[in-house]
Amino acid sequence: MQPEQISRDGSVPVSAPAIEVTNLVKAFYDTSGDRITLAAADVNFTVRRGEFVCIVGPSGCGKTTVLRIIAGLEQATDGQVKIGSAASPAMVFQEASVLPWLTVAQNVAFPLKLKGVPANEQRARVSELLALTGLTDFADARPHQLSGGMKQRVSVARALVDNRDILLMDEPFGALDEQTRLVLQQELLRIWERTGKTVIFITHSVDEALTLADRVLVMSPRPGTIVADLAVPFERPRDVVELRRDKRFWDLTYEVWRLLAVSPEH
Numbered sequence: 001m002q003p004e005q006i007s008r009d010g011s012v013p014v015s016a017p018a019i020e021v022t023n024l025v026k027a028f029y030d031t032s033g034d035r036i037t038l039a040a041a042d043v044n045f046t047v048r049r050g051e052f053v054c055i056v057g058p059s060g061c062g063k064t065t066v067l068r069i070i071a072g073l074e075q076a077t078d079g080q081v082k083i084g085s086a087a088s089p090a091m092v093f094q095e096a097s098v099l100p101w102l103t104v105a106q107n108v109a110f111p112l113k114l115k116g117v118p119a120n121e122q123r124a125r126v127s128e129l130l131a132l133t134g135l136t137d138f139a140d141a142r143p144h145q146l147s148g149g150m151k152q153r154v155s156v157a158r159a160l161v162d163n164r165d166i167l168l169m170d171e172p173f174g175a176l177d178e179q180t181r182l183v184l185q186q187e188l189l190r191i192w193e194r195t196g197k198t199v200i201f202i203t204h205s206v207d208e209a210l211t212l213a214d215r216v217l218v219m220s221p222r223p224g225t226i227v228a229d230l231a232v233p234f235e236r237p238r239d240v241v242e243l244r245r246d247k248r249f250w251d252l253t254y255e256v257w258r259l260l261a262v263s264p265e266h
């Protein structure tokens with residue numbers, strides 16, 4: 001995807017949003033050209049620079065599709081996506097995408113190696129990222145020696161290693177147990193506060209969205225469109241456990257569940 005808000009000298013106007021999605025439509029067609037699924041219909045939203053936005057919505061409503069279009073991995077059928085950054089976004093998927101034959105350090109270094117970054121620079125950057133994600137002691141471990149949560153840390157470290165402005169996360173903690181998930185949420189918040197990335201994070205968990213986000217976008221059932229854009233008022237830095245003592249957390253939880261039209265006990 002070509003950045004469309006970069007001025008001729010390569011600088012990014014400070015006022016430009018990080019991501020602007022306008023009237024986005026995505027239909028999937030079968031090989032004969034007959035439309036089979038309208039995945040997303042008229043999706044509109046803007047993400048400011050440095051903002052943390054979560055998207056929630058029913059299964060199959062087009063969340064991943066929208067994220068993949070923003071990442072440049074999928075073509076929109078109609079509408080526009082503008083990225084206010086010179087570099088394409090980095091992406092973290094639900095399943096940790098580690099290369100099993102490489103060590104943790106080599107996995108994290110992989111994007112730098114592809115770009116031909118000199119070895120000493122690679123080492124310095126990788127050791128920063130291992131420290132940031134709590135993996136320093138596992139630098140030489142292979143993926144089969146790691147827990148699911150640690151593998152997902154490797155994926156996060158690798159997505160951050162080449163310092164792109166925008167981080168797209170597709171249910172990155174969805175496969176983890178509740179406790180590991182809480183730990184990684186806290187760490188992700190700490191990393192985000194330090195790095196100032198712009199983040200879009202997809203989750204099925206209303207709880208997770210309210211814990212992490214500045215804003216929660218709620219999508220309708222397929223064909224997905226944004227039905228609500230809720231500001232999350234909790235001050236930063238946040239403590240993922242203490243947040244749950246705040247009555248506003250539960251009021252907002254109720255509000256999002258109402259929008260999803262599913263009662264919390266289902």
Ligand SMILES: Nc1ncnc2c1ncn2[C@@H]1O[C@H](COP(=O)(O)OP(=O)(O)OP(=O)(O)O)[C@@H](O)[C@H]1O
Nearest residue numbers: 028037039057058059060061062063064065066222
């Ligand atoms: N490559 C594809 N070809 C055909 N249909 C697709 C393709 N990718 C996604 N779809 C369809 O588009 C719709 C939206 O899928 P998508 O994965 O974006 O939903 P989602 O909201 O991320 O779902 P979930 O929350 O269950 O992960 C689904 O009906 C899916 O079957």
